[in-house]
Amino acid sequence: MSCSVKLTNNTDSYVAYCWKVSNPKDYCVKQNKGILLPRSICTTVITKQALLEAPPDLACKDKFLLRSTRVIEGFTTNDISDEIFRKEIMDEVKLNVVLVAAAEKEKV
Known part of the structure; x- marks a missing residue:
């Protein structure tokens, strides 16, 4: 399952x-x-490993946290560490995982 x-x-x-x-x-x-980069877009692909069986009521407690902060030009992916995400200058978005049955997914 990917998103x-x-x-x-x-x-x-x-x-x-x-x-x-x-x-x-x-x-x-x-x-x-x-x-x-300024005024840019990127796509992240999230893939969940296949489930052996669906959980009751499709309940899922998994969550994602996306943290972001402004950096200077020339900053690279290798420079990213937990230390740059200080609470006072960082944004956070929390996302809950929602499982959808295959039959319902086809209708969407």
Whole structure:
């Protein structure tokens, strides 16, 4: 199961971002961290490993946290560390994982 998430930088600044997941062994995040250039867009693909059986009521407690902060021009993905995401200058977005039955997915 995969999902694409589009990240948009609507500012004139460079922005570093990093994904965190509550259950990392069950997910693969391509582009889990990076630098968004001013006025740019990038796509992250999140893939969940296949489930052997659906959980009751399709309940899922997995969550993602996307952290971002402004950085200077020339900052690279290799420079991204937990230290740059200080609470007073960082933005966070929390996303809950929602499972949808295959039959319902086809209707969407």
